[in-house]
Amino acid sequence: MVKNKVLLLGATGETGGDILNGLVEDGSFDVACLVRPSSASSAAVQELSTRGHNIVVVDLKGSFEKLVEAVRGYDTIISAIGAPDQTQQLELVDAAAAAGTKRFVPCAFMTVCPPGGIIGSRDDKESVYQRIWYHHLPYTIIDIGFWHQASVPRLASGRIDSKLIVARNEIYADGNVKSMLSDKRDIGRWVARIVQDERTINKKVFAHSEFLSQNDIVRIVEEKSGEKLELTHLSTTELKARREKAWADYVADPTSISKRLLRSIDDYNVSKYIRQDDTPENAKYLGYLDARELYPDVKTIGFAEFMDDFLADKIKRPYEGKHIGLMKPTQK
Amino acid sequence: MVKNKVLLLGATGETGGDILNGLVEDGSFDVACLVRPSSASSAAVQELSTRGHNIVVVDLKGSFEKLVEAVRGYDTIISAIGAPDQTQQLELVDAAAAAGTKRFVPCAFMTVCPPGGIIGSRDDKESVYQRIWYHHLPYTIIDIGFWHQASVPRLASGRIDSKLIVARNEIYADGNVKSMLSDKRDIGRWVARIVQDERTINKKVFAHSEFLSQNDIVRIVEEKSGEKLELTHLSTTELKARREKAWADYVADPTSISKRLLRSIDDYNVSKYIRQDDTPENAKYLGYLDARELYPDVKTIGFAEFMDDFLADKIKRPYEGKHIGLMKPTQK
Structure with a gap:
């Protein structure tokens, strides 16, 4: 062949x-x-x-x-x-x-x-x-x-801190807006x-593995870890204001990698959780084909299954060995 | 209803x-x-x-x-x-x-x-x-x-001059590239x-009425008018260079309507006749649906039929009564 x-x-x-x-x-x-x-x-x-x-x-x-x-x-x-x-x-x-x-x-x-x-x-x-x-x-x-691997919140015990890449544990608006995730x-x-x-x-x-809200993720992680998550709630207005500020900081210092990342994180947060851009419905509106419809035989890894692997230490931390300035637990 | x-x-x-x-x-x-x-x-x-x-x-x-x-x-x-x-x-x-x-x-x-x-x-x-x-x-x-109504070349006799809006009578490259036209x-x-x-x-x-090359148009107009067209030939290089210059002139004087038009005319010429953007094939590549496939019963007006009406004085000149600075016969 x-x-x-x-x-x-x-x-x-x-x-x-x-x-x-x-x-x-x-x-x-x-x-x-x-x-x-x-x-x-x-x-x-x-x-x-x-x-x-x-x-x-x-x-x-x-x-x-x-x-x-x-x-x-x-x-x-x-x-x-x-x-x-x-x-x-x-x-x-x-x-x-x-x-x-x-x-x-x-x-x-x-x-x-x-x-x-x-x-x-x-x-x-x-x-x-x-x-x-x-x-x-x-x-x-x-x-x-968005990656499962970048969507794990921090556990209060700190036991997974070394494996997290973004750990703000923030819930935006009511936390019920769904977006697409892939393992x-x-x-x-x-x-x-x-x-x-x-x-x-x-x-x-x-192509996506799951379509979940922030509250869905919290529920799965609490169930799998047995720990109650410590969460910070931000309103739509607060999140949008922080994104505006992150953009202003970035424009004032455009070669800063950390400022670019902070800008980028809130770009994604607003797009996913406020604007609801990252949905199958919006993808179809924008002219996308759905891989799940094209290849119904493909089995994907759901977030609960991923969390089992994650807590069993079977998941490689993205950017392992690289300092990317994203790991900043803000709780306590 | x-x-x-x-x-x-x-x-x-x-x-x-x-x-x-x-x-x-x-x-x-x-x-x-x-x-x-x-x-x-x-x-x-x-x-x-x-x-x-x-x-x-x-x-x-x-x-x-x-x-x-x-x-x-x-x-x-x-x-x-x-x-x-x-x-x-x-x-x-x-x-x-x-x-x-x-x-x-x-x-x-x-x-x-x-x-x-x-x-x-x-x-x-x-x-x-x-x-x-x-x-x-x-x-x-x-x-x-592009409109049939904006695609009529000048006749050497001058008898249709008052009804033309663009009349450069130019052929680009070999004149055989086809593009889409609508009445x-x-x-x-x-x-x-x-x-x-x-x-x-x-x-x-x-949606288009016809798919014709510049040479096709010349042939139809000569046949319908009984006149031999006086044509100027520009190479790809010459046309692109003129577009570059038109852009430079426009950028230097961006409020000038005539400079904007000259820039725009050669934008279209390069896109249609050199780049071959305005083709059914490229439209499909870019994700367009074809109205002719959606509505096969729709009868369109071909360029030859249009020219009959044009020469019989049945076609309204676009922008009638408005000075738009486009009518500039460059022959002789």
């Missing part, structure tokens, strides 16, 4: 790693990893090579001819690049168009949200999508909601199905 | 007038006309009233509460506003969302083209579409290609069908 030749950017990152796992598990793909020179000699890239993946080292901002040559010959290019680096994809899109790539999967992999000043990085992604359309390049956009382990499985399906060419697709 | 209550903005303009005619001809609609205070007492508005349409006078940039009240109670709002005024729709979108409008049809009605720096007014429209998505407002976007008389018929169809809710739709 001739395998689908995939070139994956970001395989050493969180989403890229999840996608790589899903593609390998599926077995239909021959996956090479596109690596930027700055990380070519890293241990993580070495490990990709040891796992049998071709490593393609190329500078996205260097010679355009070299970039075109590097991406030529792959059926599918999948990009999973860090949130602040979205616009680094622009030249990759140009190169994919020049090389005649049959399907370009840009770095979406976020909650469903329209462009236009709601979530900052969504607008960065839009500029990449516009470049795709500029070239008439075949594409698939895949959004997946990171499901993402690659969805992507493997989506990128070998002709129905998804030139489409947006949303 | 309960009629679909439509509020139409721009009914005294070219596209809005075409839409009004189509809605009235269809018979399923009760059409009121939204009029800005600046034109409330014009003869054109008086004529709309005489034809039996309710006139709703409201300032788009005035009291938001008054605007919401003005648009409340209509099933459908259709906007056909002048090219330079696209962003005046933003508050109208906000008001439609507040009033619970069931379908908002923003002012698209242009050639098919993606956003992102290709056609300036397309990007203005995109900001309006983003505002629609911001509100989760039900919508339909309708694009129609203005077809636009309203398409719109009437599209806005009463549940299949088109939250969709983009393209």
Whole structure:
């Protein structure tokens, strides 16, 4: 069987790693990893090579001819690049168009949200999508909601603190607005199905493991942990005001990673919990196909099942070993 | 029968007038006309009233509460506003969302083209579409290609000069690239069908009368007129360079209507004849539905039939009586 030749950017990152796992598990793909020179000699890239993946080292901002040559010959290019680096994809899109790539999967992999000043990085992604359309390049956009792995609140005992990445334990408005969640382990499985399906060419697709409110998550975590959560309640007005301030702080200091993150966190909070952007209904309104309808046989990992694994210490902490400035328990 | 209550903005303009005619001809609609205070007492508005349409006078940039009240109670709002005024729709979108409008049809009605720096007014429209998505407002976007009425070249005899609005008689590259055209008389018929169809809710739709190249048009006009056209040929490079210069001239003098028009004309020329954006294939790539597939019974007016009417003096010159600075025959 001739395998689908995939070139994956970001395989050493969180989403890229999840996608790589899903593609390998599926077995239909021959996956090479596109690596930027700055990380070519890293241990993580070495490990990709040891796992049998071709490593393609190329500078996205260097010679355009070299970039075109590097991406030529792959059926599918999948990009999973860090949130602040979205616009680094622009030249990759140009190169994919020049090389005649049959399907370009840009770095979406976020909650469903329209462009236009709601979530900052969504607008960065839009500029990449516009470049795709500029070239008439075949594409698939895949959004997946918010990670289970980034949705665990802090336990009062402190026993899971070392495994949390965001732990504000805040409930916005009445806590009953639902949004879409995915277990990171499901993402690659969805992507493997989506990128070998002709129905998804030139489409947006949303894929999610669960559709839960904050109160649903609290209930599951309290039940699984046996602990009563300590929660802070913020009104819609308070949350929107904090987002405004986070934006002002960021605009005043745009190279600050922590200010970018604080801005981004409240962009997501307002979009998910106030605006209700990240729902199946809104995704369909925005023209997305539903992966659950396309692949009804796919079994996903619900949040309760995930919490069992999490409390049994079977879940890898995202960004392990990296300081990303997000872990700040604000309780007590 | 309960009629679909439509509020139409721009009914005294070219596209809005075409839409009004189509809605009235269809018979399923009760059409009121939204009029800005600046034109409330014009003869054109008086004529709309005489034809039996309710006139709703409201300032788009005035009291938001008054605007919401003005648009409340209509099933459908259709906007056909002048090219330079696209962003005046933003508050109208906000008001439609507040009033619970069931379908908002923003002012698209242009050639098919993606956003992102290709056609300036397309990007203005995109900001309006983003505002629609911001509100989760039900919508339909309708694009129609370029008007037959704006595609007639100059005859060397000069006998049709007074009826032309653009008459450069230029052929770009080899002249064989096809793009979509609509007779203005077809636009309203398409719109009437599209806005009463549940299949088109939250969709983009393209509707066109013909799909022709510049050489096709030359052949038809020469055959119908019996005159040999005098043509100027521009290479891709020459056309792109002229567009670049037109943009630079416009940016240096952004309030100049003529510079805006010259920029806009070459935006369209490059998009249609070089980039090949305005094709059924590209429309489908961009997610549009095809009105010809949705309504196979609709009979459209082809360019040859249009030319018969044009040469028989049966076609109204667009923008009649208005000086828009476009008529500049460059031959001899």
